[in-house]
């Protein structure tokens with residue numbers, strides 16, 4: 001439950017209530033002081049009214065102060081009137097008190113902080129000098145002047161006034177300055193109240209005993225109040241000092257105790273000075289203790305904060321001795337290292353550091369101890385309790401004492417194992433990528449070298465059949481540099497025709513991406529016309545390029561220079577159909593030609609003539625002049641016979657000294673004439689060899705090929721028979737096959 005005496009001083013009803021309460025307090029305090037005078041028959045050593053007004057001015061907002069001061073003055077005047085009687089001079093005292101209170105309050109406002117008015121000895125000194133000395137003196141002088149007191153009573157009046165005001169201010173002032181306002185009962189603790197009351201009772205009892213029985217009673221009271229200052233909080237201690245001062249005054253006034261006094265004026269002052277000597281050291285002690293308690297609290301709070309920071313920190317923290325012993329470790333570090341705190345504190349960091357990282361750590365720690373660096377951060381490995389390795393980022397700083405001697409290291413340890421692992425993974429990945437790139441690069445290099453060194457032209461294109469790459473052979477064949485050709489359509493780069501002077505190839509393949517590998521027919525005999533006019537016999541293939549997903553990305557065209565192979569083919573083909581000695585068509589060639597004529601005879605009803613020609617006495621040349629001579633003779637006679645032929649006639653050497661002649665679309669009579677010319681020419685030919693002259697002859701047999709006589713074996717046989725007949729008839733002549741009579 002909480003009771004607020006004044007919750008909002010700004011509300012008019014609360015201000016009025018405050019005024020009433022203050023008026024009542026002023027009345028009670030003044031009444032108390034005056035009663036002391038009445039009881040003791042002497043001037044009271046306490047005067048509280050002024051200190052109440054002073055603190056009201058200090059603590060109250062200026063706009064509220066007049067009402068509250070008026071209430072205080074009214075309370076004071078009422079008490080004065082009640083005890084001293086209705087004398088205008090008493091009102092004058094109240095006014096002087098009021099004036100003194102206003103000046104004191106304004107001075108305090110200038111010197112002290114409102115929310116913490118007595119926080120240090122300096123504050124207390126300011127308080128003492130301003131309202132504990134200056135304003136009482138001013139008030140006393142004013143009272144002297146106003147009341148026009150003169151003579152020997154001046155000093156006594158002034159000193160009594162000042163002493164009463166000073167003791168009143170010392171006793172009540174700090175209590176009023178420190179009292180929470182508005183008062184809240186919730187702030188009161190029963191335990192604290194009980195402790196206060198217990199201390200108060202002990203103090204009052206001890207004070208009575210001291211005053212009653214001790215030789216230097218006020219010295220004993222100081223000791224008692226010191227004990228209170230040590231025991232109680234500042235505010236409670238000041239309240240106790242006030243109550244103790246009131247109690248002492250009361251005991252003296254009531255004559256419960258007697259203190260030895262002298263009856264002259266300075267003696268009276270001297271009797272009151274012990275009050276001052278009691279209160280001043282007690283105040284100082286209370287303030288020192290308060291400062292000590294606050295410092296202790298501050299240290300305790302700092303320690304708590306540090307402990308919490310350690311305890312709840314998400315990163316590992318530790319205090320480590322200069323020798324390396326873990327002095328204090330937090331939960332996070334225990335989790336990181338896998339050790340319970342108690343076990344870890346028995347170890348040194350050296351014992352759980354990976355040997356490869358220890359030297360580095362120790363070197364940094366040495367630098368820190370020497371003062372070369374203020375802190376260091378390294379990455380290192382620790383052994384967990386399980387023996388596993390944990391990677392950590394360690395930041396270390398050093399705490400030193402006032403003499404700069406090292407006290408302990410502060411270590412922050414962050415587990416970076418996951419980071420390290422991903423770093424390693426990334427590094428391995430990068431190594432693999434680098435290796436793959438190297439392999440790819442080498443592969444590309446190899447490919448480039450291969451493409452540069454192979455004999456074929458290689459041209460690659462994009463999916464639109466535009467040139468993207470050409471090897472040196474392709475550059476040479478096309479007569480264009482790769483840089484010029486890049487991006488051009490393949491069909492514009494390559495001019496290909498059928499044969500050197502044939503028609504240009506309208507090859508759609510050069511314009512459109514083929515579906516699959518495509519090559520033109522070998523018989524096309526394609527040639528490539530280079531930009532510089534060079535012509536190359538070529539054969540090519542175009543292969544489409546696709547990604548693994550089947551996307552068409554271009555094509556590769558490979559062009560072979562087939563000039564040499566075509567020549568070779570032609571040579572082979574010639575050799576297959578010609579007699580190497582005489583260069584006349586050979587038997588195979590003859591048979592092919594014969595077959596054509598036989599078909600022609602059937603299909604077109606043409607007539608052709610076939611003749612067999614066999615040399616006479618040729619063997620004799622061989623035998624006489626040698627085989628080389630025979631060869632030479634055969635060459636010469638072949639040439640001789642060819643001169644006697646018609647343009648369309650076909651003379652072949654069948655082997656040895658046998659020849660065959662095919663005369664297309666030739667009547668038998670005309671064939672006979674041609675063969676007769678040949679026979680005559682051979683018969684008349686004189687062959688010279690190494691000074692000797694040889695004479696051979698020729699025998700020939702003819703037959704007609706026609707639609708009626710068109711069987712190969714038969715016509716051959718007929719010519720053979722006719723030739724045989726010519727030989728038989730004496731050689732050097734011809735015979736025409738005559739079919740046997742039926």
Ligand SMILES: Nc1nc2c(ncn2[C@@H]2O[C@H](COP(=O)(O)OP(=O)(O)OP(=O)(O)O)[C@@H](O)[C@H]2O)c(=O)[nH]1
Nearest residue numbers: 615616617618619620622627628630631655656657
């Ligand atoms: N030098 C040479 N001799 C060949 C060649 N081929 C065949 N002969 C020879 O030609 C001769 C042909 O034989 P024959 O026709 O019986 O000889 P021939 O003297 O003409 O006899 P007849 O026809 O009866 O007059 C053989 O001696 C073969 O060795 C050749 O390529 N070069």
